[in-house]
Amino acid sequence: MPYSPTHKLQTRQRILESARRLFNSKGFDAVSIGEVMENAGLTHGGFYRHFKDKDELYAEAVRWFLCDEAPKPWRRPGRNAHKPRAQRIVDAYFSFDHFDDNESCCPLVSLPSDVTRVGEGVKAAYQDVLEKLVALLQADLEGPQSRERALSVAALCVGGLVAARGVADPSLAKELRQAAYRQAQTMLKARPC
Amino acid sequence: MPYSPTHKLQTRQRILESARRLFNSKGFDAVSIGEVMENAGLTHGGFYRHFKDKDELYAEAVRWFLCDEAPKPWRRPGRNAHKPRAQRIVDAYFSFDHFDDNESCCPLVSLPSDVTRVGEGVKAAYQDVLEKLVALLQADLEGPQSRERALSVAALCVGGLVAARGVADPSLAKELRQAAYRQAQTMLKARPC
DNA sequence: GTCTATAGGCAGATAGAC
DNA sequence: GTCTATCTGCCTATAGAC
Numbered sequence A, B: 001m002p003y004s005p006t007h008k009l010q011t012r013q014r015i016l017e018s019a020r021r022l023f024n025s026k027g028f029d030a031v032s033i034g035e036v037m038e039n040a041g042l043t044h045g046g047f048y049r050h051f052k053d054k055d056e057l058y059a060e061a062v063r064w065f066l067c068d069e070a071p072k073p074w075r076r077p078g079r080n081a082h083k084p085r086a087q088r089i090v091d092a093y094f095s096f097d098h099f100d101d102n103e104s105c106c107p108l109v110s111l112p113s114d115v116t117r118v119g120e121g122v123k124a125a126y127q128d129v130l131e132k133l134v135a136l137l138q139a140d141l142e143g144p145q146s147r148e149r150a151l152s153v154a155a156l157c158v159g160g161l162v163a164a165r166g167v168a169d170p171s172l173a174k175e176l177r178q179a180a181y182r183q184a185q186t187m188l189k190a191r192p193c
Numbered sequence C: 001g002t003c004t005a006t007a008g009g010c011a012g013a014t015a016g017a018c
Numbered sequence D: 001g002t003c004t005a006t007c008t009g010c011c012t013a014t015a016g017a018c
Helices: A007-026 A033-039 A044-049 A054-064 A085-094 A096-100 A120-139 A146-166 A170-189 B007-026 B033-039 B044-049 B054-064 B085-094 B096-100 B120-139 B146-166 B170-189
Strands: none
Touching (some): A033 A044, A033 A054, A085 A120, A120 B146, A146 B146, B007 B033, B054 B120, B085 B120, B085 B146, B085 B170, B096 B146, B096 B170
16 A cells, blocks of 8 residues: 555645646646646546546636645735735735736636636636635725625726736736726725715 | 629628637637538538638637627617717626627627637737727716726726626626626716816 | 556548539 | 548547556
8 A cells, every 4th residue: 555645635636736727827628637637747547536527627626726725926925914905915916927927826817708618616616716805805895885895896806807818918908907906996995984 | 603702701701700609608619610610501621711720710700799790689779879888888798688698798708718828819809809898988988097997997897797707606696797887887977086 | 546548539620522 | 612521639538457
């Protein structure tokens, strides 16, 4: 018995991390199971001992982003530690690093149109990520309609980044990102009495 | 010579309309050239007399949305004709019909994450659509920073719809759509200074 | 638990008949 | 201009050795 008790779990997590990165940067259909496994240091044959099929892997990979183990380089937790968390999230969301990071960016940004076309399991995982974002934003919003305002800020974050990534001209992308960022900041500060 | 002078152009437009619909609802990778051609009443062999390859078809199909021939059932041009055009656009964008219409919806909503992964030609077409939307919004915005406000409203439109389409729970989707819609209306009405 | 080998299917692109 | 036929390659998923 050459395998430690945690070996399978560790292997599973390596596969998930590999899948998360590849799906983020290349999309669901363009990534093969062989590619995911090779990137995790394995061969494609062993895949089905860990996941039922590719759809299950996709849902789990989206959810995997929420785990602490998933790297988020654009977060820079040391900086601006004094700001409210909602502000730090919006700052990170609209940062150039996040815009530019196809591999580790938030799946809300990298996968929206893919998710609409696959099964309910993946949508449920996408929803978990979105609800996490909304909850974090709402926790720092004071005054009435905090839920509605948190939802709007989340929509602005997703839309600003998604639109900026889709256009060809980098200066238009920056303009979009900055306009949405300033609007989001205004909405965070607003205190409708 | 059994073909009329406009025959090739008409065939090309049939292919574009078929491609636009299929890409919108199923995504770029999931649609085969044979499917596009069959849907246009042709066979796959003739495709390459009209387009260099699948990527060129993709870019042209995105741009095809801007043509008047492309159907937009959720627009309902008769209703609310008295409102400013920017308002009518935002109304149409956040309508349930547009949310629900995977086939004829705005490509900004249906294709964002696909577009980030393909060539510059498709991004240029995506940018054309976005700039058209921003220009239409800006034309009806008074006061300073109309450009920046138009960009923010566009981001909110895209983000609100995209996020709503990605989640599993229909009531959360509706909540997202309505929150973003109300915020967009506020921004349209705002007259800073 | 992971490997190699393979079954079975479908994709994009081209060739040549009409 | 459009057709049928085909080349070439990669995909998901399974079988069976170790």
